[in-house]
Amino acid sequence: MPDLKSILSATKPLTLAGAPAGFLPWMLADIARAGGTAVFISPDEAAMRAVASTAPFFAPELKVLSYPAWDCLPYDRASPTLRVMSERLATLHALQSKSDKPLLIVTTVNAATQRTLTPFRIRQLVARLAPGERIGLDKLAALLQANGYVRLDTVNDHGEFAVRGGLVDLFPSGAEQALRLDFFGDEIESVRTFDPNDQRTTGRVDGFTLLPASEALLDEDSIKRFRARYREKFGANATSDPLYQAISDGRRLAGM
Known part of the structure; x- marks a missing residue:
């Protein structure tokens, strides 16, 4: 495995294989401390939480931001919990300003591939x-x-x-x-x-x-876009759908 100096001076992507799970927080803390910012994309939330809680032990000055994925399945009639949405939006807001400490961002594959609010929209809200x-x-x-x-x-x-x-x-x-x-x-x-x-x-x-508490906003412009695209996708008869009616009235429905 290359040493830290080789990793930081690399001019092309590196693949580090065979690193023990317990070694990751130490390595990521050193990379963040030396490079200013490091991003760790874990396979699941358990691995993300383990790194987030352990890395500051090796670098107490480190600022760790966690960005979890929604804790619900696609097309499920359950919404992400407010606590998860809060953590995601707090991290997105924190990334709007430059950190005066070494920064480690920990997330998961699912979270990194999920669409969310734009930086401009977050600043606006x-x-x-x-x-x-x-x-x-x-x-x-x-x-x-x-x-x-x-x-x-x-x-x-x-x-x-x-x-x-x-x-x-x-x-x-x-x-x-x-x-x-x-x-x-x-x-x-x-x-x-x-x-x-x-x-x-x-x-x-x-x-x-x-900060906003949800990534699904029900302001006037969002409702107008939803109504137009919903009718375009499912036809005029779809206006009797409970989801369409709820959002048209500015109400939240389970599964949003």
Whole structure:
């Protein structure tokens, strides 16, 4: 097997065979540390998670971004979980800016071959919210639902939000903690963190970045494109399909 110097100075693709699984995190950490960025495409999610959790042991300064595949089958009547969608979108957003640390991106074959939002679309959808920002409760709720957030009575996981009087509980994509927005009229008065297990506030933050919670967006333009292409593909009689009707109404259906 070539040494690290030979790998980094190679002018054509190299095939490294026979490397023990336990050696991969060490090798990838060294490549990322020496080259600035490394991408590891694993055969499955278990191998991806193993590298992601082990590589920082060999290079504590390393920044690791995980990009998993959807955890559902094609054409299945089950949607990807909100946690997986959140992790994917947080990684795509993080790749928009240059990292000041060595970067290791770990993904799988399925994830790398899957279509997703363009970098421009992600930048277009990202919003920054902070105390003093003026946005009505109804407008915020509509924005969250259009960006894939699910409205529930109680927030427990990524991609969920709840409206209770002048409070909005929200667990943004890529965030480590759930957030509670306190409104005074149409103005955000404060942003606090809270524990979803007991719903108690745990601190305050100056603001946060709001990422979309789904790669299947239901904004006006997306719905219009879907309707036109669906009729083109399946004919005018297909408009009675539950999926067509749900998306036309801006509602999400299992399997999206």
